Amino acid sequence: MRVALFATCVNDAVLPRAAIATVRLLERLGMEVDFPEQQSCCGQPQYNTGYRRQTEPLVRRMARAFDGYAYVVTPSGSCVAMVRDNYPRIGAKARTEGRGEEPAVAAASLTPRVLELTEFLVDVLGVTDVGAYFPHTVTYHPSCHGLRVLGLGTRPLALLRAVEGLELVELPGAEECCGFGGTFAVKNPDVSTAMGADKIAHARSTGAEVLCGADNSCLVHLDGMLRRQNRGRGDAPLRTVHLAEILASTEADPWSVA
Amino acid sequence: MSGRTYLGMPAFPVAAKASTKDERLRANLRHATRTIRDKRARAVGELDDWALLREAGKRIKDHTLRHLDTYLLQLEERVTAAGGTVHWAADAAEANRIVASLVHATGETEVVKVKSMATQEIGLNEALAAEAINAYETDLAELIVQLGDDLPSHILVPAIHRNRGEIRDIFRAQMGRWGRPAPQGLTDRPADLAEAARLHLREKFLRAKVAVSGANFMIAETGTLVVVESEGNGRMCLTLPETLISVVGIEKVLPTWQDLEVFLQLLPRSSTAERMNPYTTMWTGTTTGDGPRDFHLVLLDNGRTDTLADEIGRQVLRCIRCSACLNVCPVYERAGGHAYGSPYPGPIGAVLTPQLRGTTSEVDASLPFASSLCGACYEVCPVAIDIPEVLVHLREQVAAQPGHGAERAAMKAAAWLFDHPAALAAAERAASATRAALPRTLPLGPAKAWTDSRDLPELPAAPFRAWWKQHRTTRQEPAE
Amino acid sequence: MSSRDAVLARIRAALADAPEPEPVVRDYRTAHVRGANVPAKHVPDEYAAVVDLLAENLADYRAHVHRCAEAALPALLARLLAEHGSRSVAVPPGLPQGWLAEAGGVRQHPDEPPLTARELDGFDSVVTTCRLAVAETGTLVLDAGPGQGRRALTLVPDHHICVVHTPDQVVASLPQSLARLDPTRPLTWISGPSATSDIELDRVEGVHGPRTLDVVLLE
CATH class of the missing domain: 3.40.50 (Rossmann fold)
Structure with missing residues (x-):
């Protein structure tokens, strides 16, 4: 195809x-x-x-x-x-x-x-198990447009659940917006950041290593906040990873930071 | 009493800059909105035909708005036939004049009020005060706002920004100035606070000769008005005084009695998350020996016909003021209601206020942008107002105004670049090549707004296009 | 031009090019509860679920629900008044004779001629009938008919006892209730005692209306 x-x-x-x-x-x-x-x-x-x-x-x-x-x-x-x-x-x-x-x-x-x-x-394609391997703890943020406009529903979670080695943990307040919102992030930076901070606090509360999303525009915002926060933090850094990267990762060709 | 108005409010981002850092406000709003969110979901979940009710509610409203002149005339005829008097007010000033003159005609100098968004919108209390008429708010939250010389910050619960301790302090300090003082040793238990309000207002209800209300619905077919409430202050005002003046937006009319079967299911569950609110009063004109002898209905335009003329914006007139959109809104929860600079805060305020007042003031022009377009408001709206669609539509209007030249030029440059891939590819390569030179925080404009709290993304060594060119030449063709 | 004409003209101008919206479709349920569409008189057993739901929903919103047969009503009313500590009860015109026959120690005062608001404020209780009750929402509807009195009567006293004839006065749902009501009469819909959610969006019972609502389901 x-x-x-x-x-x-x-x-x-x-x-x-x-x-x-x-x-x-x-x-x-x-x-x-x-x-x-x-x-x-x-x-x-x-x-x-x-x-x-x-x-x-x-x-x-x-x-x-x-x-x-x-x-x-x-x-x-x-x-x-x-x-x-x-x-x-x-x-x-x-x-x-x-x-x-x-x-x-x-x-x-x-x-x-x-x-x-x-x-x-x-x-x-009718698949949920795409043969991926990703030995990390992951929490998933369903971005608003995917969630509410497209109605992606459980598709991303079903795909993640089928990934070998992946431990999926539930994100509290998952359905709440991360605060990116395109130019909203710069036109209303204080509210945007307040929303992002809560989203990150929720993600950290899960103990996950990876905050996964299927929309990089949201992840740019969250990753930018995370990297600002992580600087000087002693604990294991939480990082954002796009769903596609997790699904592309295999035992033979695993995902890596660099 | 309350002399504070919304005049000269700052733009939304400026007001929100302060409110997002107000820890107490944030905690009050987080607690209250999360409580009601879960309850609403349960109340709505009880009805397996909610989607059908929502669609019916939307269509009834759209049909009514399409034939608004017909239904208003029918309503006028029925109310008049039932003993009421109908007045038409083109704007706030006219509505205020009508109400003041009706109160003057009774010889009274005080009125008791049922919570009403329309009278908030037109600033009726201030207008009456200028005419030496005291207007006493009787809804508990409105009382808290009025006694605290404060502004409402929520449609359903105007004092949502206050917690129980703050309410106790306001009652202790202020009740005595306007009537019966707060009981000795008043605690912050909600039941005790409610009792204090009961005692304070009872005296006013028993002596009131004139009441002012709004209405949730008006039925054209029968001339019936409907007020939905919880505390009984509405019943007091609608029943005990001799004269009742109801100020109602023209969009509140419904064609038929039967239509209430839809809206009385949609409203309480969306609003207070109840199967049914404790009290609903329905009256048609006047009834001998029961309730007010004189009933006046003031039909209010005040910008609604302008909204009606807007093909996309007119859907906002479906609103039944339930405030479900406020309760789910992540922006409202963090910025608070006052940042919206209007009695209509939250998502619905961000689309209603700029349509009713125009977009010339700073705050009104900023409201369509006070949203991340997350769509949670549209999802819970019981009459399916596509708030994100209207927000974007209003952004277009604002962007066309003077003062947006730089943004327009930047957007246009970006759009040009996106329409010229060769130039885009060159720009991407240049950005990647110079990525090491980018500082962590940037001094001006949108870049500063971003980097104050967030790192910029680390630009890749090469854009995707470059990887693709390489990949295309080296990949093994997949097996058929 | 009068404001009336101006507003109407603006509406017509605003709608000049507006298309006719999609037609209203009423495909929502006329009732949700099992047994709702069974005529009460013909199959009372089937309808019992509807009455049970009414009792459940009334109680859920903190009304006190009692069930009794007609013959036991005077004793029940006397007991409810006594338990509330009532010394006086306002009586609407048309309340069936004998209902308060056993409430001997309570001052009974008919609302004819009508009591003033201040006089009413001196009464501890009021006993009324209703026009109908809605099971799915736990709602009583009063239309100022016989035994119900004018609206102020059930508002000012702090204790309201409302008697509902079951199953005849019980409808399942809002759509069923509206069809049986006369909009030209003043209507009061009561779902539990007075309440507020104005403090931290948490529901508290008891503000201006009666803080105690006793509902008697008469069998």
Whole structure:
């Protein structure tokens, strides 16, 4: 099966490990993975900050870049939520505001084919045991867009439970937002940080070594706070790891810090 | 009494900077909102048709709003036929004038009040005070706010920012100034505090000749008004005085009596997390020998028709003021209600206030951004208001205003870069190449806001694209 | 232009291009409890679950629930008044003769002519019937009919005893209750004694309304 990877701009530029892990995982599962290089950003930062019209070229670009692929897979719930929830809105508004049909047509063609990684694994491939090995204690933060917009439900947990060597511990207050929220993190830094601090305190309370998420935008925020907090701490550092990295890890080719 | 208003409130992030560091406030809000969150989930869980009730509630409201003129006229006709008098107020000032003149006509100089968001919104108490009329709040939380010369911070529980010890102190210090003092040796037991309020207000109920209320629902078909409450202060105000003046937003109308079967299931479970609130009063005009002789209904616009004109924003008019969205909101829990600079705090306030008041003031322009868009509010809303959708829509309006030039330019530059992959790839390579030069904290703007509390991510040695080029040439093609 | 006309004009302008929203669908349940749709008169045994649920929900919100046969009612009412320490009871017009026959030591005063609010405040208790009761929410509805009196009567005294005829006056659910009520009458819905959640969002019974609510389910 041929699938296109939508790496997302954050993973491409800042956190390539999650995208690399997604490629390795999908190839291990027998997929033929493509990375259409014309892809860039879904437009979520612009859209959620109030610059919807600036996203129209990105909607068209995304549709062109992934034209012809039955499945477009991405290790980021919030980017899928942007495409699934907001691309149709962007298209409809472009139409009513007199800027033509193209964004709407682009949105309609792309939207149904874009899947979040755990959706693709569980729903399309029908697997929860992907043959991964990750001998660490892990707690899972279900990011809001994956949880509430996509309704990922138990898919990520089912995948984690099937990982050999992994001990999964429940995160208290798991469903509460981590405080990232895109430009919210810089427009309301005090509230954002207060939310992040509580999320981290909950994660630390589990005793886990790894705070896992399926959305690197949230993990950038939490990891930034963690590294600030960890500096000078004597206890074992908690770190963030993307779900794709855990699922890509095997006994033969285990995940490592570097 | 309460002279404090929301005028000149700072922008949300400025107010929140202080409130997030107020440990007592944070503890009070954490305790209260978490208590009610779990209870709401249980109360809602009892009804296996909740999703259907929610959808029905949403559709009834949408239908009503689509034909609002028709239903308001029907309501006016039925209320009038049942012995009431209907007044129309285009804005807050007009509503306040109408109420003041109705009170003056009775010759009275004091009124007792049922908790009402509409009268908070229009600043009725302050307007009446300017006309030498004392308005006494009788809801326990409103009483706490009024006695403490404070501002409400929650729709359902305006004194949610106060804990029992603070309430005891306010009662001890202030009750005597306005009537019967707090009992000697008042403790901070909630039952004792409730008893103190009972004794303090009983005198006012028994002598009151005029009451002011809002309403939760108005039924066009029958002319019936509905007030949902817990303490009995509502019943006191709605039943004992000779004159009752109800100030109600025009969006509170429902077409039919039967519609209550949906909303009386949705509201209490979402609001106080009860199967049913202790008291609900329903009245249609006036009834000889039972309740007020004179009933006045003041229908309030005050920005609602502007909201109605907004294709996306109008869904906010479905709101039944249950405050479930406040109770689940992580931003509200940490910033507190006062940071929203309006009687309507929390997620619903962040979408309602900027629509009712516009986005010209600093605080109003900041409200649509006072959310991480986590969607918990939408999930619990009993009438399915897509608050995140409206927030983003309002952000667009604010972003189009003057003063957002730099942000617009930055967003545009980013969008341009994302639409030009060659340039993007070059920028990524440049960022990776110079990554060692980045300091840990940055001095200005968004970068400072980020790095004050968080490290920047460590940029990779190479972007994903670079890895991919390498990988593509070296990988073994997977077996078919 | 009057404000009435101005507001109406603004509404019409606001809705000029608004599409007709999706039609209202009432596919929610008319009741949730087992036995709810069985006519009470025909199959009383089936309906017992509904009455039991009423009792359970009333008690859950701190009403004191009693069950008795009509013949035992005067003794029960006398006992409830005595246990509350009541020396006076306000009596609504139309309360069945004889109900208070055994409450000899309690001053009984009819609300005709109507007592003033201050006079009412001097009464310890009030005894009434109701229009109906809603099982799923534990709610009593009074509509000022015979034996119920005007609204103030059940509000000012600190102790309310309400007698419900079962199963005839018991409906299962809110939808069933509204269909049987007359909106032109003043209605009071009571679910437990007066309460508040205003202190730390924790429920406390007893503020302005009657702090003690006795409900008698008459069999």
